[in-house]
Amino acid sequence: MRKPTFIYTSIGSGFFALTLVWTVYNAYMPIILGDFIESRAIRGSIMGLDNLLAVLLIPIIGAWSDRLKTPLGGRLPFLLVGMPLAALFFIILPFSSQTTLLILLIVDIIFLLAMTIFRAPVIALMPDHTPKDDRSKANGYINFMGGIGALIALFILAPLYDQSIYYPFSIGGILLFLAAVLLFFVVERNPKYAAVHQEENEEVKALQALKESTSKLFHTDFRGHLFILLAIFLYFIGYSGLEAQFTVYATEHLQASPGDAGLTLGFFSLSFVVFAIPAGIIGTRLGKGKTMLLGLVFLPIVFLIMPWLSSMFVLKIVLFIGGIAWAFINVQAYPLVADLGGLTKIGFFTGMYYLFSMSASVIAPATLGLTMDLFGHPALFYTAALTFVIAYLLLQTGIKQVKGKTA
Numbered sequence: 001m002r003k004p005t006f007i008y009t010s011i012g013s014g015f016f017a018l019t020l021v022w023t024v025y026n027a028y029m030p031i032i033l034g035d036f037i038e039s040r041a042i043r044g045s046i047m048g049l050d051n052l053l054a055v056l057l058i059p060i061i062g063a064w065s066d067r068l069k070t071p072l073g074g075r076l077p078f079l080l081v082g083m084p085l086a087a088l089f090f091i092i093l094p095f096s097s098q099t100t101l102l103i104l105l106i107v108d109i110i111f112l113l114a115m116t117i118f119r120a121p122v123i124a125l126m127p128d129h130t131p132k133d134d135r136s137k138a139n140g141y142i143n144f145m146g147g148i149g150a151l152i153a154l155f156i157l158a159p160l161y162d163q164s165i166y167y168p169f170s171i172g173g174i175l176l177f178l179a180a181v182l183l184f185f186v187v188e189r190n191p192k193y194a195a196v197h198q199e200e201n202e203e204v205k206a207l208q209a210l211k212e213s214t215s216k217l218f219h220t221d222f223r224g225h226l227f228i229l230l231a232i233f234l235y236f237i238g239y240s241g242l243e244a245q246f247t248v249y250a251t252e253h254l255q256a257s258p259g260d261a262g263l264t265l266g267f268f269s270l271s272f273v274v275f276a277i278p279a280g281i282i283g284t285r286l287g288k289g290k291t292m293l294l295g296l297v298f299l300p301i302v303f304l305i306m307p308w309l310s311s312m313f314v315l316k317i318v319l320f321i322g323g324i325a326w327a328f329i330n331v332q333a334y335p336l337v338a339d340l341g342g343l344t345k346i347g348f349f350t351g352m353y354y355l356f357s358m359s360a361s362v363i364a365p366a367t368l369g370l371t372m373d374l375f376g377h378p379a380l381f382y383t384a385a386l387t388f389v390i391a392y393l394l395l396q397t398g399i400k401q402v403k404g405k406t407a
Helices: 004-033 040-047 049-067 076-096 101-128 132-160 166-186 202-218 220-252 258-286 288-308 312-340 346-375 379-406
Strands: none
Touching: 004 040, 004 076, 004 101, 004 132, 004 166, 004 220, 004 258, 040 049, 040 220, 040 346, 049 101, 049 346, 076 101, 076 166, 132 166, 132 258, 220 258, 220 288, 220 312, 220 346, 220 379, 258 288, 258 312, 288 312, 288 379, 312 346, 346 379
16 A cells, blocks of 8 residues: 555655746746847736636636546546646747747647646645645645755756756656656546545636625725735735746846856745745744735845845845745745635635736736836836835735724
8 A cells, every 4th residue: 555655745746847847937938038029028928828828727627627537537637638748848849949939939838738737637636635634744745846846947957058948848848747657657546535525726716716706805894805815916926027037137137147047046946945834833923914024024125135236146145035035925825815714714715815826927927027128127126026015015904904803
């Protein structure tokens, strides 16, 4: 009988490959597009396409995989189609950049559609194979695997970009394909806990919440809750936009190599992984809201310092420090929102959290790219800092109003 840790780690390989591929894509697709498109706003709009597809299609695919019954089960068919197809077109992507913009965009769209096919089903494997009481522990394994994927992408694959544009994409595609092979042999065709699993993936909850209950947020009783969600929307615009545009800033403004740009961004992810657990402990002791507010004060200061730095070495140090502040914010965010639901509305507020954060990621790359077009490259950090400052004010107001209602 397979040990639970083996199951969790094997399933986590899917999230590992997913995160690794997305990290490489987000770091270098803007640079590849730069060979055809000068405007950072237009490049950012293309970068937001994957999140738009996620909002539109992933809920449908996730619900379909819940109901699908085949000899391979409900999830595996989506994995066996989406993962190899995404791996193939991820490998082809840099080759298509040597042709025309039209061919590049066609390959890009097919890659994004393939990633969308398996994203919800691969995440849903965890609850299918895990009893409810063990899902937090299992989710810890899987998120750890995702963090390792991001670190490998930025610390190992990113420097290879300077040797050849093809290396990070080829290795990432091969790892994604190997993850599909592993999951084929590990995933149970009729998982023990799938029949009793009533929780839908987060994206499904998001659209259902939008359809059925969004109007609740505009009721006076939920005014504070809306402010908290708007705060999350605002700072995700800053975070997602900066993540998508940082390599553009580093290569075009600081004349860094693409490999060094990706490696530098990796220090932010490294810091987040290292400090995620300590941030959770601090949040437990200090309070989720107070811990988030500390991060929302500290991270804009880091962003405001960065345009004045020209040394990539110093930028690595500053980004590492910034990752600590991001851990303070992001580790607490979902638990804080879930707490808003009490015992009866957890699903609703879970859906709202993913809806607001994912919607921000759709417009973020284009928004920050536009400010770079209009005001120069350093505007990337000034705009990101502004979103976090406004988020601080909204979060502080929202927390006060929620406490006032419950007092």
